[in-house]
Amino acid sequence: MSKPVKRHGLITRLWHWVNVITLTVLFMSGLNISNAHRYLYWGNYGFDPADAWTSVIRFPGWATIPGYYSLAEARDWHILMAWPFAIGLLVMWIAMLVSGHFWRDIRTHISEWKPAAIKRDIIEHLKLNFDHGDAKYNFLQKITYGIVLGVLLPGMIFTGLAISPGFEPAAPWLVDILGGRQSARSIHFIFSWALFAFFVVHVVLVLLAGPIGQIRDMITGGKQ
Amino acid sequence: MTHQVGRRGFLAGASALFLGACSKVADTKIGGTLLNSADKWHQKIHRSLSDRMALAREYTKAEISPTFRGNGSRTVGTEAYAASLANGFTDWRLEVRGMVDTPLSLSMENLRALPQRTQITRHDCVEGWSAIGEWTGPQLSVLLEAAGVQDGAKFVVFRCADNLNGQDYYESVDMIDAYHPQTIVAHMLNGEPLPEKNGAPLRMRIERQLGYKHPKYLTAIELVDTLDNIGEGEGGYWEDRSGYQWYAGI
Numbered sequence: 001m002s003k004p005v006k007r008h009g010l011i012t013r014l015w016h017w018v019n020v021i022t023l024t025v026l027f028m029s030g031l032n033i034s035n036a037h038r039y040l041y042w043g044n045y046g047f048d049p050a051d052a053w054t055s056v057i058r059f060p061g062w063a064t065i066p067g068y069y070s071l072a073e074a075r076d077w078h079i080l081m082a083w084p085f086a087i088g089l090l091v092m093w094i095a096m097l098v099s100g101h102f103w104r105d106i107r108t109h110i111s112e113w114k115p116a117a118i119k120r121d122i123i124e125h126l127k128l129n130f131d132h133g134d135a136k137y138n139f140l141q142k143i144t145y146g147i148v149l150g151v152l153l154p155g156m157i158f159t160g161l162a163i164s165p166g167f168e169p170a171a172p173w174l175v176d177i178l179g180g181r182q183s184a185r186s187i188h189f190i191f192s193w194a195l196f197a198f199f200v201v202h203v204v205l206v207l208l209a210g211p212i213g214q215i216r217d218m219i220t221g222g223k224q
Numbered sequence: 225m226t227h228q229v230g231r232r233g234f235l236a237g238a239s240a241l242f243l244g245a246c247s248k249v250a251d252t253k254i255g256g257t258l259l260n261s262a263d264k265w266h267q268k269i270h271r272s273l274s275d276r277m278a279l280a281r282e283y284t285k286a287e288i289s290p291t292f293r294g295n296g297s298r299t300v301g302t303e304a305y306a307a308s309l310a311n312g313f314t315d316w317r318l319e320v321r322g323m324v325d326t327p328l329s330l331s332m333e334n335l336r337a338l339p340q341r342t343q344i345t346r347h348d349c350v351e352g353w354s355a356i357g358e359w360t361g362p363q364l365s366v367l368l369e370a371a372g373v374q375d376g377a378k379f380v381v382f383r384c385a386d387n388l389n390g391q392d393y394y395e396s397v398d399m400i401d402a403y404h405p406q407t408i409v410a411h412m413l414n415g416e417p418l419p420e421k422n423g424a425p426l427r428m429r430i431e432r433q434l435g436y437k438h439p440k441y442l443t444a445i446e447l448v449d450t451l452d453n454i455g456e457g458e459g460g461y462w463e464d465r466s467g468y469q470w471y472a473g474i
Binding site: 024025028033034036037039041044045046047048062063065066067070071072073075076077079080163164165166167168169170171172175181182185 | 236239240242243246247250258259260262263266267270273274275278279280281283287289291293346348349350351352353354355356431432433434462466467468469471472473474
């Protein structure tokens, strides 16, 4: 395994910018779809607001695609954009495993799971000290990237598939392990907001770490 | 305070920019075609992932939802319908017509005399909610075999008594879904005659697709070779009116 010369590999950079587009369209069209029935349930069925575990606000037009309520058009955008998003994630995972990026930079080591070390990491983060030492990413980054890459992003795809009645006969077990169709729909919603929270923290940290250099490196690759 | 407004303003501005770009994409020929034809590939992909006759999940009696929500038309709302409802639909007729050798006109009694299928399935509305109910009725395939479908028939169109916003409700499926074992003409829900809000006296069950594909207040089953001349040509009421996907498996 030769060390990559660039800070960000080509596939990482392509994937990053494809995601900017696909995730934005998916999130905003998803908010339009949410407006169609603003109640979330657990289990297989759910239609009565009295049975909902939460009711969701009506998202305003400026936050949705299209910018007015249209379940049909929002679904067209959502289902179409799911393809480049899902294929991109698959390519990224294969690339990370093959290039060693995952094993080298993202996987955590047992030595990192010490409370004292984690505490120190959190304190350094709060002090806005982003020095990583020798490793490419610090522990908090590894955990965050691990959750985003390993749980939230694939979780969006699997919970999305589980909502589809035409897909269900191909993998009924998927709906079972998620606890039923309405549970899958609830998890889909929760994960989408967890990704939005990641997006907010990510953008804030990029701004604090020097946005021009960060964005330039994500385009050109930068130097190791 | 001003800072907050500024940030919200920025967000709204950025999203407006994005929205503008999206509507531009939707207006281009390639963008529009991509958005509108995706359902055709999704149907092909779904059918390649599992057997074409793969069954939708069936539930146990214990899993039936306490009630079954009525959505869209909750009644036909005409005097003739009220009279039929009052007399237990003894005068209701279901026609099987179009590209068939023997057109049929079936009474409720005729339909109840056919072999019946009972299935407890989940109904998923395009809006996102789900309800579970037990449906009983003859398989559509039995009616199609009795009528003798002619070569060249590609779609089954379902005609309905209800009229929404000035247009008669209708839906359509292709021959694969028409002959699917769970595609039944339901006259019972949870062991009782179909309630008015759920489509009395007859509604289609097209399991594996969303709720708007399950037309209610069924009056005729029509075999056709093209959907172009029916309604506005998109294959269903919501497809014509609002641009919903004809394949509603997602």
